[in-house]
Amino acid sequence: MITAVASLGVSFMDMVRRQTISNEGEWHVLYENVNKMQLEAIKNDEETKDVILSRDTGYAFLEGSQNDNKPYIFIREYNEEGFENFPIELKEGRFPKKENEIAISEAIITSAKVNYKMGDVLTLDIGQRYAKDEQGDNMILSQTSRLRKSEGILQEELIKENTKTYTIVGVIERPTWEPTWSPGYTVLSYIDENIMSSQGKVNASVILNHIDSGLFEHGKKLASENGIESVGFNYNLLTYYGVVANDRVRNMLFTLSAIIMVIIMIGSISLIYNAFAISVSERSRHLGMLSSVGATKKQKRNSVFFEGAVIGGISIPIGIIAGLAGIGVTFMLINSMLKEALGVSESLRLVVLPATILVAMLVSIITILISTYIPAKRASNISAIDAIRQTADVKITEKEVKTSKLTRKIFGIEGELGLKNLKRNKARYRATVLSLIISMVLFLAVSYFTFSLEKSLLLSQDGVNYDITVYFYDKDREKQEDMIGKITSLDNISESNYIATLDAGTRIEEDAMADYLKGNHENILENGKYPYHISLKALNDEALEAYAKEVGVDFTKLSDTEKPSAIVIDTIKYEEAQTNKYVETKAVKTKIGEKLDLEFYDSEFEQYMPIESVEIATLTDKVTMGISSVGFMGSFNMIVSEDVFNKFVEDNKNMIESTNTTLFLKSNDPLSLQEDIEEIQKSYEQYGMSIYNVYMARQREEQMIVIMSIFTYAFILLITSICVANIFNTISTGIALRKREFAMLKSVGMTSKSFNKMINYESIFYGIKALVYGLPISFAMMYLIYRTLMMKFRFGFEIPWVSVFIAIAAVFIIVGVAMLYSSKKVKKENIIDALKQEII
Template identity: 60%
Template sequence: MNIVNKLTIRHLKQNKRRTLVTIIGVIISVSMIMAVSTLGISFLDLLKRQTVATEGEWHVLYQNINKEQLEVIQSDSDTEALVISRDKGFANLEGGQNENKPYLFIKEYNTEGFKRFPIELSKGRLPKAENEILLSEDIATIGKVNYEVGDTITLNVGHRSLKTSQGTVVELSPYDPLERDNGKVIEKLEAIEASNFKVVGFMKRPTWEPAWSPGYTVISYIDEKIIGANDYINASVVLKEIDRSLYDHAENLASAANIDSLFFNNGLLRYYGITNNDGLRSLLFSLSAVIMGVIIIGSVALIYNAFAISVAERSRHLGMLSSVGATKRQKRNSVFFEGAIIGLISIPIGIVCGLAGIGITFYFINSIIQGALGMTEKLTVSVTPLSLVVACAVSILTIFISTYLPARKASKITAIDAIRQTTEIKLTGKAVKTSKVVRKLFGIEAEIGLKNLKRNKRRYRVTVFSLVISIVLFLAVSFFTANLKKSLELSQDGVNFDIQVTFHEDIDHQLINKISSINDVSETVFSKELTLVSWIEESSIADQLKENTENNHSFLEDGKYPYNIRLHGLDEESLKAYAKEVGADSKQLLDPNQSAAIVIDTIPFEDLETEKYVETKVIHTEVGKSLELSYTDYETDEEKHVDKLEIAALTDKFPMGVMPMGLGALDVIVLDSVLEQYVKENTILSAQSFLYLKSADPMGTQREIEEMKQSNVSLYNVYQVRQQEEQMILLMSVFTYGFIVLITLISIANIFNTISTSISLRKREFAMLKSVGMTSKGFNKMMNYESIFYGLKSLLYGLPVSVLVMYLIHRSLMNSFNYGFSLPWLSILYVIVAVFIIVGSSMLYSISKVKKENIIDALKQESI
């Protein structure tokens, strides 16, 4: 080791406080990099495991294939495991008490299917032969039909069919709800064959079974060896390697084997970072680049400040080295060597601290994930060799970038400059010149404070830079959080309830009250719905529809476009609450003589051409204008006028039970008595009645409603869809808000470190001011003005840069979504207030450290 490096180590040991501060700064930076990468990997790992736990593990699905095609898939070198399945069909459940589930739905799996799909055995064993079945526990608990292990049952297996009004017969899928008309089941079960089955066990209700399915799922066994040449099955493939090429490979294989129906498990593959959606892939890459760029800049700022201040303190030390013959290269390398020493100590500690911090965080939020979110899987710390290598590489690169500028500056320090401190302090009149307005408005203390900043521009710039980085980090992450939640909500299908109860005959208000009073029901809305038509001027229709009308005028009639109007009639209490939420005049809406309505004019939908989720105006209109309502009498083919509805408010908020209809349609909210009057005056019209529920236990609530044995109602339980939406949004909120907390703490630490160090380095300056008569009051006033100058300058630079970063994030999200760019004004207000609070508190903390300093000792002091 050469003498310069030995002196560097000695300097680090002698200045223990500064060395410790630098090490802590680097540890915080490395911890942040490691924590963010681990958080991302662990978060994706949780989503993978949760998806597998609820939907099964498969990557590619080949539907309706024969034995020959199956052999092609089996022989493919990329196939790791093959799940064979078949929907055998429906059979009547003899003695079933649940009128909404009169069937058994028989699904067959091979042995691999029992391993890869979430089948939770509660009693008995899994099927091993074709004539063995596994029953759902719900058959006994809800259907009230008791079977025992070992029972043999005979089932007439077939498919469900429905005769349409046109006279054609269509086959219904397992996911279609039970078809009724006025409470009466109108579908039929076409029996194909009778089969005997032996009950070998019971299972929990499968997670993939829709709550509205008309049949209880039962599982049987299928043996690939006895599949006939004319039998058709489904093959779900688990691949050995998961990468972007799987899409092309699967499509080529399907083409070679003449397989027509091919599906990818995009819900699982996206958590591997694999997607065949170019927009989504661009979104992932661009967002990752922006966020990682923000993290690296923040880290560089934190570490750079530590090394820059260290070099400032060592300026005399480096000057002495110059005086005894040290070259520029030796002085530069001494700073790099200091960075290497700091890195060797800090990087391992930072990685351990980052992992420990994430582990502790996961320990506390797992209760939220499994409680409030209802997830079965836990967040576990997932560390891959690649993530460790990336964290170390980014940390080393960050330390190198952080030390490069200070090292260059160190190489240029001469002995004379170091002794005279000419690189640190500027004393020319031009350099410290201030406006006379400052003294007139704020006094001599403000002028001295401003001159202090100008005298040492480097420290001033370092502090302002730290504040700017903190502002950018906070606003970028909070903007990212808000927009990510908005994007998630756009990508969901708008379900905002757990259970829909449909009334097929006369409304029974006692039944409504009885259902609403169920213990777990937290919120209810009763709504009547009526579909009408309104002819909208071409200038007012959605922009996407205008493109169609420009190319094809057949959509228009007399320059107007026919909109489907779905009226939702709410009771007074529900309408009043909704009006308050959207800022409408409830008095106008509750007056049945005024015919006023709230129109939902902004809706989210998926544009299939661009593969983007879009938030768009479905109609361009204004409050106070009217909608002419009409309907067509199909017996006379005559269009009849109903009423003119005045628009009392426009909104993008949906009341419970209302889901967007799409382009060319409007959801309109009115008082229920207004809707009833339309039906009364136009007897050909009929309204549907619905009760929408939110429940803490949707399955338990469904069970209680079914036990009421009401034949005039049907249930539509969408708790799984709603649960998945809420899990994703809440989990993403935990992830992003956790990130905000992390960034905020690091930013505050960065600012405190920079300002406290800057104040400590100015002890001699403060002692000089006190020695010439500055009072404590004047001193405090000067420091307050310095805080204000720091805050104003940092906001002047930080806010425009933040807007630019936010716009880049917005542009990244626009690869898969389409909605307007808007600034988070509330977050900006928080930042403005927080900047002055943080700067002020940092100043107060730092001043308290130097207040008790003896003037003579401080004037003598050359280093801290």
């Protein structure tokens, strides 16, 4: 088990590490904007293995581009190591080897429809994109900044810095780091550090020789000593090497590992100790005879230790091989599911570290030593007379085995005898009960953890009642309607809804504020009113009519543009900034029939502009497809008709530019539907639209829960197997040691029926005792898990009663089967032979 758990952790980290390198490239430390002298210092550092050079040269207009939303070429330069270590897929030709060579993105040919060919020579005016910020100052726009455009006119400026001539030597796939909304198609050129000027600046991504926690301090020290202003670290990758800058995270990882090891050791020690204790008990007369002929305490103690050493010498190698084989087979079975769930290209492979084997061996040896110490000590102290007479095993008083009159009244003489026996053999009784408790607590804790994960997933997906979203960037209504019409006419769509959204505002009287806003937000009040953010959403007539019927509102009232009215979703779920918890509450305390004065912040004039007064037709907590009650503090959703929405925005171009239109789709085959939409997207790419498959994301999360459940329940199965083996071992040995006792009871008239009742009552007492201790501990563990999850979510504490009932039934089944199996052996014993038997 220890080998399997440790190998699982190491192998999973290896897979995620390889996947991160595949997605983002391999580097550990980044030194930004370094000159030639600083670069030499980095290369000469003893910890540096390889240096990847990169530089963003800037933008140039892409002449002949037919995609209005991507009018630029974006030029990035790498040295040879950059092309090798970053995830760049070459489709045709080769990578650049000179400063005047480039590899272009295939999207320039397929999307922008620019017919570039290998060997073409391009002369580009290269510069940076600039736009005005809120203060009116120029700010540089990056590749992650969307194109600033209004009514087809660019709201940004490309300021030329230099002119360069390039020859096309290769074609690459669109790089994964280029967002779909980026305004420039990526092309790659070459950095030749040999001709780099002393004033030239590059970014140096370093691959280290040794990866340990000291790299953070070393990187900062190197940057400080050489005047490098900015140093960063690849935390995504370093975390999967087990190197984290945060001591609290490191401590948490070590603590979790320690907890797992302790759980395994507790279960193992319980089983092994019990086995040795029973072995010593069985051999007590033999040990006494050895004492009578001169065996010393040390010799008797060493005989038990030797037995443990022999068992360890055989079991540890077998256990290591079995653990590695088991986890290897598990990887083979779940790899396909894992790839689909995580959307990864890498597979889990069995990684065996010498440290893993060493830890498994050390923990196993320590476990065996602890398990054998007490029985060995007991064996060494036993006297010859006590051992031969076998009086050391059971030393009790009348008080210790006394039972209440109620026990005999309820269970009869058989139940009283069974309870007395449990009290008389407390060691075996406690070992069995402890094993049952461990199995129950682990099963219920993991069941609750999985149950809570599923509930957390539902909370995080609250309002996500659709499978695919299509977001439209272009504000031209005719183009939008044309695209929406073609998409909604596709097969595999069970329901569709498109929603136009505008961010607006209103002022709410202080007494109508939400409770969570009171106490800390009075300073925001203006003339006794609180400024609320409103997400104004327009539904098409068909969707609005169905939604209005659901919430009990007249659809014709909502369609009246002369007297605008709206549905207000007055319930909100938001994430508290201080606690990071999801909270559900009332967003506003207004009433049906009241009017809200809407306003819009016009960034051009830098002031709020009045829209119109809207009457509240109804208040509801129900949402329709594409609308969520999840928001932020001081906000709520308002639903209006398409005609009312168009009336609000038709005369204000800035308001039109601020609207967003999204199409929400439900499908019986979301994957095929996405492929069909992508075909449509190819012909409309110049108008700007993006697709997000919510179904796939939801499937990945659900499959991740399944995978986690497989690993956690497999772990519980292993622990439970140890506990069940312990229970069977304890009960069967205990029954075997009681052959003479059973023979005596039969000799004084106990029938087979009474004997069976006694055994059954003993099983019941075992189960009851385990439940008395196990259930409260399990509930406490569940609550601890609940409190941990409350760091991120907020939902009521619920006990998974189905799992509890399964655990209760399993306890009695395990004990009952063990007792039945063991008692069958003694039923066939001859009474006279059993009474005459002196040595078991």
